[in-house]
Amino acid sequence: MSTVSSASHTVTIDLGERSYPIVIGTELLGNPATYAALPKGAAALIVTNTTVAPLYADQLRAALAAKYAQVHTVVLPDGEEHKNWQTLNLIFDALLGHGCDRKTVLFALGGGVIGDMTGFAAASYMRGVPFVQVPTTLLAQVDSSVGGKTAINHPLGKNMIGAFYQPQLVVCDLATLDTLEPRQLSAGLGEIIKYGPIADMDFMDWLQTHMDALLARDRTALAHAVRRSCEIKAWVVGQDERESGLRAILNFGHTFGHAIEAGMGYGNWLHGEGVGAGMVMAAELSRRLGLVDAAFAERLRTLVQRAGLPLCGPLLDAADNAGRYLELMRVDKKSEAGEIRFVLIDGPGQATVRAAPDALVREVIDACCAA
Structure with a gap:
């Protein structure tokens, strides 16, 4: 049975019953043991973008297949300009199209835009489903994936429409930074x-x-x-x-x-x-x-x-x-x-x-x- 790397380090967000770990290390993203403590569910939905999907979606999908009977993926356009209602609805389209229930776990695989939108979708779908942050940019690993701020932009202001909604887990795999521009x-x-x-x-x-x-x-x-x-x-x-x-x-x-x-x-x-x-x-x-x-x-x-x-x-x-x-x-x-x-x-x-x-x-x- 695989285990999370001994070289990893865990920082805990202490929020009582909403507490969760941030795991930092390498060889985490594709390791099934990383996700072993997550709640059980019939399905998982990976939310990623056109840049990150070719790099890491298959690794994450394979790791989650050991825990979830169905692992779906939705690939969004990349960029801050797409952090809006239209793109957010693509996540809801995927959830509803696959008949996902309230035990479905969402996985945000990407940078801050993906994390913010996935978290907002998780806070909203069926009034709340669990989600996991798998940040692949340095900015997301040190800031946007941590703390439960989720949102989309409005033309008149950044992050003005959203919710506070904490993830179940944050996985910071430092190896993903090797492919960062x-x-x-x-x-x-x-x-x-x-x-x-x-x-x-x-x-x-x-x-x-x-x-x-x-x-x-x-x-x-x-x-x-x-x-x-x-x-x-x-x-x-x-x-x-x-x-x-x-x-x-x-x-x-x-x-x-x-x-x-x-x-x-x-x-x-x-x-x-x-x-x-x-x-x-x-x-x-x-x-x-x-x-x-x-x-x-x-x-x-x-x-x-x-x-x-x-x-x-x-x-x-x-x-x-x-x-x-x-x-x-x-x-x-x-x-x-x-x-x-x-x-x-x-x-x-x-x-x-x-x-x-x-x-x-x-x-x-x-x-x-x-x-």
Whole structure:
């Protein structure tokens, strides 16, 4: 009988009866033992996309065949621009077309878009069926697959339609990162970098030392980065599952970043690229508010640059660029009564959520956007 690799590491999301493990290692995705503890059911549905399916769908299907009598697959178009109602309905079409019941387990095989949509489908189908995250991108492994946020985009705002719905299991097979495009690897590093300034400066020190190894896909360095990121996120989510307070700090850089994604049109900038430029802007806003010094802001800027991420936000409106950013940021989920709430660094390793004067935000946007 096969067992999960002894080299794997497990991080637990502690949410009482909704608790679940994040398993990090190699030789996990295609190993039937990885899924042995999942609830029994007659069928499983693998949700993946046109990029990931040829690489890993057969491995996962073979592993699940040992547990489920029927293993179905639905292959979605790839890209953030497809994270919408039309694509979500393809999952429901597959579930209904195969006569899937409420014990059917959904498996999200892919990056953050697949994970978010599969989770939302699982939360909605028959008012809730179990699902498993099998993230194949660095960004999904360290962020979007963990914590139960599921959603689709609306043309006016990113992730505005969704639900909190926790998976049964998260499987982070580091071997899947070998096939990741360099741009996608850098995007994932953006989500990793954020954990240092908001919660763990020792981790930020480690990232500065090991950035070259991460870019070279050194397996040991990646294992540590994924594990520490998941540990920090697990600690935050365990205290604030539904983002009523503390969990909002995980959105450092995201208020600016989501505006960039929406303003450019979904798919033109990767999420992690928007977060990278967004962190630079948020750090500069923190500096101008007197929360951090110039040395800290420059340190973060350098780390973002070394990760291969953009430092400057794009021009979203030639006539009033800052005004367009502000318009888009008012749709952010953290906004209250039209007041934009930013995740800012309140001293190294600490984050706060607060408003800032529009005039100051405009200055930051003007200073941090490409001419």
